[in-house]
Amino acid sequence: MSLPIIEVNDLHMYFPLASQGIFSRVKGFNKAVNGVSFSINPGETLGLVGESGCGKSTVGRAILKLYEPTSGSIKFEGEDVTNYSTSEMKPLRTKMQMIFQDPYSSLNPRHTVGSIIAASYEIQKITPQGGVKKAVQELMERVGLNPEHYNRYPHEFSGGQRQRIGIARALALKPKFIVCDEAVSALDVSIQAQVINLLADLRDDFGLSYLFIAHDLSIVQHISDRVAVMYLGKIVELATVDEIYNSPHHPYTKALLSAVPIPDPIEERKREQIVLSGDLPNPANPPKGCVFNTRCWKAKDICFTTEPELLQVGKSQVVCHFPE
Amino acid sequence: MTLLEVKNLSVEFPTADGRVHAVHDISFEVNAGETLAIVGESGSGKTVTNLALMGLIPLRTADVTGSAKFESHDGVIDLIKINRKDLQKYRGRDVAMIFQDPMSSLHPFYSIGDQIIEAHQIHNQVDLKVSKARAIELLELVGIQGAAERIKAFPHQFSGGMRQRVMIAMALVNNPSLLIADEPTTALDVTVQAQIMKLLSDLQSELKMAMILITHDMGVVANAADRVNVMYAGRIVESANVNELYANPSMPYTQGLLASVPRMDRAHTDRLPTIPGQPPSMIELPTGCSFNPRCTRQGEVGGTKCQEQMPELTLRGESHLARCFIGESA
Numbered sequence: 001m002s003l004p005i006i007e008v009n010d011l012h013m014y015f016p017l018a019s020q021g022i023f024s025r026v027k028g029f030n031k032a033v034n035g036v037s038f039s040i041n042p043g044e045t046l047g048l049v050g051e052s053g054c055g056k057s058t059v060g061r062a063i064l065k066l067y068e069p070t071s072g073s074i075k076f077e078g079e080d081v082t083n084y085s086t087s088e089m090k091p092l093r094t095k096m097q098m099i100f101q102d103p104y105s106s107l108n109p110r111h112t113v114g115s116i117i118a119a120s121y122e123i124q125k126i127t128p129q130g131g132v133k134k135a136v137q138e139l140m141e142r143v144g145l146n147p148e149h150y151n152r153y154p155h156e157f158s159g160g161q162r163q164r165i166g167i168a169r170a171l172a173l174k175p176k177f178i179v180c181d182e183a184v185s186a187l188d189v190s191i192q193a194q195v196i197n198l199l200a201d202l203r204d205d206f207g208l209s210y211l212f213i214a215h216d217l218s219i220v221q222h223i224s225d226r227v228a229v230m231y232l233g234k235i236v237e238l239a240t241v242d243e244i245y246n247s248p249h250h251p252y253t254k255a256l257l258s259a260v261p262i263p264d265p266i267e268e269r270k271r272e273q274i275v276l277s278g279d280l281p282n283p284a285n286p287p288k289g290c291v292f293n294t295r296c297w298k299a300k301d302i303c304f305t306t307e308p309e310l311l312q313v314g315k316s317q318v319v320c321h322f323p324e
Numbered sequence: 325m326t327l328l329e330v331k332n333l334s335v336e337f338p339t340a341d342g343r344v345h346a347v348h349d350i351s352f353e354v355n356a357g358e359t360l361a362i363v364g365e366s367g368s369g370k371t372v373t374n375l376a377l378m379g380l381i382p383l384r385t386a387d388v389t390g391s392a393k394f395e396s397h398d399g400v401i402d403l404i405k406i407n408r409k410d411l412q413k414y415r416g417r418d419v420a421m422i423f424q425d426p427m428s429s430l431h432p433f434y435s436i437g438d439q440i441i442e443a444h445q446i447h448n449q450v451d452l453k454v455s456k457a458r459a460i461e462l463l464e465l466v467g468i469q470g471a472a473e474r475i476k477a478f479p480h481q482f483s484g485g486m487r488q489r490v491m492i493a494m495a496l497v498n499n500p501s502l503l504i505a506d507e508p509t510t511a512l513d514v515t516v517q518a519q520i521m522k523l524l525s526d527l528q529s530e531l532k533m534a535m536i537l538i539t540h541d542m543g544v545v546a547n548a549a550d551r552v553n554v555m556y557a558g559r560i561v562e563s564a565n566v567n568e569l570y571a572n573p574s575m576p577y578t579q580g581l582l583a584s585v586p587r588m589d590r591a592h593t594d595r596l597p598t599i600p601g602q603p604p605s606m607i608e609l610p611t612g613c614s615f616n617p618r619c620t621r622q623g624e625v626g627g628t629k630c631q632e633q634m635p636e637l638t639l640r641g642e643s644h645l646a647r648c649f650i651g652e653s654a
Contacts, residue, residue: 051513052484158602159366188365189540190599193584197595215513222586222596245588259518261543263585265566268546275522276515279483 003078004039005177005209006063011036011072013055013062017284030284032058034233035072042176045203045210047224047241049217049256053280055233056213060179063211064096065089076177094124097170101182103162107154113140113165114150120172139168143198160191164198171202179211184219196223217260221245229253232291233283239316249313249323252292290321298322325395327502327534328354328377333390333404335372335381342607346372348558349390354502356395359528359535361549361566363542363581365603369558370538374504377403377536378421379411394419395501417447420495424507426487430479436463436490437475444497462493466523485516492523499531506538521548542585546570551643554578557604557614560637564644574646576621613648625649 013033018024032055040046048056062069065081073082076092100106107116117136121128128135137147143164154162163183170178180199184192200223202208214220220227221241228238229252237250248254258274276295281287287294290303300322308321335347347369354360362370375381376388392403396418403411423429431439440459441452448455456475463471466489479487488508495503505524509517525548528535537548545552545566552569554562554577562575573579580599601618604610610617616630629649637645638652
């Protein structure tokens with residue numbers, strides 16, 4: 001088997017919490033990512049799901065080195081980039097890109113679409129074959145935009161079209177790996193389906209690998225090969241998409257899946273729903289033992305004292321004392 | 325019993341670029357105790373419809389026409405024609421609203437208790453203590469533990485889901501007969517969404533309250549609605565009871581909308597069916613049927629009828645209306 005495109009080992013990302021006042025001291029850490037390991041193979045899409053605040057976006061940003069990870073290692077095509085400086089990272093950035101959630105704030109309103117997409121070439125000092133303008137227009141056409149709109153500004157486009165601009169920008173340098181951070185969450189249902197299809201086509205055409213971060217489980221299921229479920233800075237279950245959705249082993253995965261309403265009134269009303277009580281605990285002060293113990297209906301004494309180890313249950317990796 | 329009867333409601337905003345026909349001649353009814361869902365994409369007019377009913381559209385910026393007869397505690401009133409000052413007697417008492425974003429719809433300077441007590445005081449000439457007791461009662465009802473203490477807390481001390489519970493408590497403080505919930509769970513996580521939707525349905529059956537649920541999530545509709553109005557470009561394009569709508573969608577837009585939602589309970593397909601194109605500009609609506617530039621079934625109508633004529637809402641079955649030339653009985 002070929003080398004994984006991304007290999008993350010025991011990644012930790014802590015953000016210092018300062019006390020108030022002028023002479024602020026660090027009084028604790030927000031443990032946004034607390035020991036996460038996974039790998040992504042070439043051409044594969046790994047879905048990363050979880051509630052807001054579970055650290056899924058932080059994982060995406062940390063592996064692109066947009067944050068300086070606290071500890072752990074990140075390997076890109078076998079190369080350990082964990083301690084690379086900004087300038088050491090720069091040549092690698094042609095191979096890894098990101099698509100952001102909000103198509104309104106991730107495009108500079110003062111730049112034309114053409115210059116937004118062309119910025120990648122400029123920064124990396126690359127001249128594509130046939131010149132920048134031709135390359136940009138080809139990209140625009142590929143993502144379903146009218147290449148004649150090269151000189152227009154972002155405000156002249158709708159949300160779905162803007163997201164296509166963001167995708168064209170990410171594709172400009174022919175990357176191998178793209179982090180899609182809630183790439184379709186801000187879009188309307190009918191537009192969402194168009195963009196999802198586009199992302200799937202691009203993956204197949206260019207052999208891309210995605211880390212697909214989203215909170216919408218039905219979309220993650222649609223696009224992913226494998227899925228990792230995160231809770232409070234940790235991955236609690238990792239398995240192939242069919243495993244996760246057909247036989248979830250972690251109680252949290254079960255609850256998360258059961259919370260998604262099915263768009264069919266007859267089936268929706270006869271199925272049994274697990275409604276979790278409470279909210280996500282504070283990541284600065286995670287519960288002792290298993291992080292899910294405050295909301296878990298299966299929790300026993302051991303869950304409050306001992307952190308569960310990673311178990312192999314069938315084809316899934318589960319972190320739970322009592323997997324289903 | 326009909327609680328609310330909306331007839332020929334239109335809302336237009338004159339702008340420098342032209343008139344925006346946000347809501348175009350819509351009529352519907354809400355019966356006591358039922359849940360009517362209004363679904364559609366952003367810009368389809370679902371929020372404006374309900375802001376108009378609540379008298380929250382500034383009259384100097386918009387033309388609101390039509391009528392909305394509402395059965396209030398002291399007789400039938402017209403929510404559209406009534407003087408805005410008189411409307412204050414009913415708003416928050418007979419009709420209440422919860423908004424999409426619980427982060428920005430609570431006042432950050434006042435404790436949640438003060439905000440709920442204010443809502444009670446406006447409509448009841450009672451002692452502050454009575455209002456306070458009522459606020460605590462409501463907070464307990466919406467599942468906030470230690471309500472007597474938490475009443476002094478400020479909005480920033482609550483999570484998104486808890487703030488939405490506070491919003492619900494505030495809306496229900498005067499026992500309204502109609503609750504308008506504008507995307508009440510869109511900003512929340514799925515696990516919290518499940519909590520809030522369950523809470524709303526429990527409260528609804530307990531308090532015998534009708535609800536207009538505005539949402540774009542077809543799953544939430546399937547879970548909570550009795551009847552559904554589908555809106556597109558400011559018009560109702562289909563209206564039916566929930567089981568009928570999901571089983572026999574008659575308007576191509578509804579069909580496309582239902583098909584383009586990925587479903588976890590179905591086998592995984594490679595491509596999602598999509599609706600091509602994008603919603604039209606509300607200033608320059610296409611001639612004929614507003615959906616015609618995106619419709620893939622125009623061939624079945626033939627000719628240029630869809631580009632020339634706006635289809636009427638016609639009956640497709642028992643209380644099932646749709647706006648499309650296809651399947652119209654001659």
